[in-house]
Amino acid sequence: MTDLKALYETVKQRNANDAEFLQAVEEVFESLSVIADVHPEKLYEDVLSRLVEPERQIIFRVPWVDDNGKTQVNRGFRIQFNSAIGPYKGGLRFHPSVNVSIIKFLGFEQIFKNALTTLPMGGGKGGSDFDPKGKSDAEVMRFCQSFMTELYRHIGPNTDVPAGDIGVGGREIGYLFGQYKRIQNEFSGVLTGKGLTYGGSLVRTEATGYGLCYFTEAMLKDKGTSFENKTVVISGSGNVAIYACQKAQELGAKVVTLSDSSGFIYDPNGIDLATVKDIKEVRRGRIKEYLEMHPDATYTEGARPWSIPCDIALPCATQNELNLEEAKELVKNGVMAVCEGANMPTTPDAIHYLLENKILYAPGKASNAGGVACSGLEMSQNAEHLSWTFEDVDRKLKDIMVNIFETCRDTAAEYGHPDQYVVGANIASYLKVAEAMKAQGCV
Numbered sequence: 001m002t003d004l005k006a007l008y009e010t011v012k013q014r015n016a017n018d019a020e021f022l023q024a025v026e027e028v029f030e031s032l033s034v035i036a037d038v039h040p041e042k043l044y045e046d047v048l049s050r051l052v053e054p055e056r057q058i059i060f061r062v063p064w065v066d067d068n069g070k071t072q073v074n075r076g077f078r079i080q081f082n083s084a085i086g087p088y089k090g091g092l093r094f095h096p097s098v099n100v101s102i103i104k105f106l107g108f109e110q111i112f113k114n115a116l117t118t119l120p121m122g123g124g125k126g127g128s129d130f131d132p133k134g135k136s137d138a139e140v141m142r143f144c145q146s147f148m149t150e151l152y153r154h155i156g157p158n159t160d161v162p163a164g165d166i167g168v169g170g171r172e173i174g175y176l177f178g179q180y181k182r183i184q185n186e187f188s189g190v191l192t193g194k195g196l197t198y199g200g201s202l203v204r205t206e207a208t209g210y211g212l213c214y215f216t217e218a219m220l221k222d223k224g225t226s227f228e229n230k231t232v233v234i235s236g237s238g239n240v241a242i243y244a245c246q247k248a249q250e251l252g253a254k255v256v257t258l259s260d261s262s263g264f265i266y267d268p269n270g271i272d273l274a275t276v277k278d279i280k281e282v283r284r285g286r287i288k289e290y291l292e293m294h295p296d297a298t299y300t301e302g303a304r305p306w307s308i309p310c311d312i313a314l315p316c317a318t319q320n321e322l323n324l325e326e327a328k329e330l331v332k333n334g335v336m337a338v339c340e341g342a343n344m345p346t347t348p349d350a351i352h353y354l355l356e357n358k359i360l361y362a363p364g365k366a367s368n369a370g371g372v373a374c375s376g377l378e379m380s381q382n383a384e385h386l387s388w389t390f391e392d393v394d395r396k397l398k399d400i401m402v403n404i405f406e407t408c409r410d411t412a413a414e415y416g417h418p419d420q421y422v423v424g425a426n427i428a429s430y431l432k433v434a435e436a437m438k439a440q441g442c443v
């Protein structure tokens with residue numbers, strides 16, 4: 001029988017400095033240990049030992065010239081983790097904290113997330129320690145062009161299809177796409193999250209936040225309740241947070257917080273999203289500027305929003321942004337559900353605490369899969385040279401998210417852990433990828 005503990009020790013030795021990656025592997029292995037009791041024959045050792053090792057890791061120099069004429073050098077990454085069920089697929093993150101561990105954890109999570117969507121996409125992730133904050137559009141363009149001048153040789157519409165993540169939105173995808181097209185002399189669906197005038201899909205901008213709310217809605221409905229009249233606390237104020245806020249409000253909830261890395265705003269009257277979009281999407285400003293338009297709101301510098309009483313918490317900023325102390329505070333204040341828009345935002349001890357206290361916990365690899373699912377739909381549209389309507393894509397996205405919820409729920413129950421959606425998410429996605437890897441032999 002496969003010894004998960006021994007395998008984890010090997011992974012630990014081989015990735016000694018990669019704390020975030022080890023955290024992601026440990027969580028998956030904890031869920032997979034449940035298979036040992038019910039279907040030990042499915043815990044294929046030859047699959048697991050390959051699954052934890054990326055198929056390919058690319059690290060490259062990204063030189064560029066800033067507006068003062070000075071040469072800057074950043075580090076670029078693309079980790080092509082697993083192609084068992086489709087071309088590598090996953091976002092690019094531009095943030096000063098980016099390193100091998102962060103990209104590896106994100107790539108590993110992406111394998112399982114993409115499998116849950118039911119669309120044919122393998123797992124990958126990339127990015128750079130470049131910080132777009134405070135840079136001019138021209139600097140961002142030169143950086144993106146230099147980044148793609150190296151990356152292009154490793155990607156392609158049937159090989160590896162990057163998209164956005166933290167620090168990479170429509171502007172960056174546009175510059176990256178333009179440079180790829182120029183170098184390859186090819187207009188193709190090599191990136192997703194493209195603008196609507198050059199092959200992008202309707203709903204992709206909204207998809208992760210909307211998808212998070214569709215998953216949460218399905219989960220609440222299953223428990224006989226809904227978003228209606230619930231108080232919601234959201235962290236972040238980027239792409240995921242903004243559209244989670246929009247959909248939660250549409251579904252009847254009152255969203256009272258948003259944040260950025262400097263602090264959080266609390267508006268007891270409910271967040272005015274038009275103001276937030278203007279600050280974040282138009283002016284690229286800071287969330288505290290919200291108070292200029294809404295003097296009744298408060299801003300707390302250097303803090304996260306989890307101390308604000310709520311029914312539903314949606315962490316939508318970054319990894320490990322909700323720790324045990326904060327989980328205790330949420331539970332004390334009566335939270336009923338924590339649903340992750342970000343990747344791995346809740347620390348392992350906080351997850352255990354939430355589950356012990358019977359809080360509904362939706363793991364990011366399931367609840368934030370709407371972004372990559374819509375990317376998969378963008379790939380389909382590009383492949384058939386068509387554009388679907390907003391309603392079409394939105395309906396498909398919702399169907400996918402409800403299906404992911406049901407898969408997590410049913411698999412968790414089948415394996416004796418009802419309501420532990422994290423167990424269901426990890427087992428269901430592992431089984432799909434494992435079957436595909438088995439079938440393709442030792443590659």
Ligand code: NDP
Nearest residue numbers: 165166167208236237238239240260261317318342343371
């Ligand atoms: P954005 O860059 O649009 O926004 C990120 C937000 O999170 C900003 O408000 C940012 O604040 C905040 N943030 C980032 N890093 C930190 C940090 N270290 N500490 C505190 N706050 C931080 O990114 P997205 O909204 O696209 O991504 C948010 C999360 O969702 C990430 O975990 C990402 O991996 C995940 N995700 C994104 C998907 C997508 O389609 N975009 C799909 C699935 C998951 P500031 O501006 O101050 O940096």
Ligand code: 2IT
Nearest residue numbers: 090091163165371372375
């Ligand atoms: O974490 C994620 O799923 C993303 N950043 C989106 C990936 C994608 O390929 O759309």
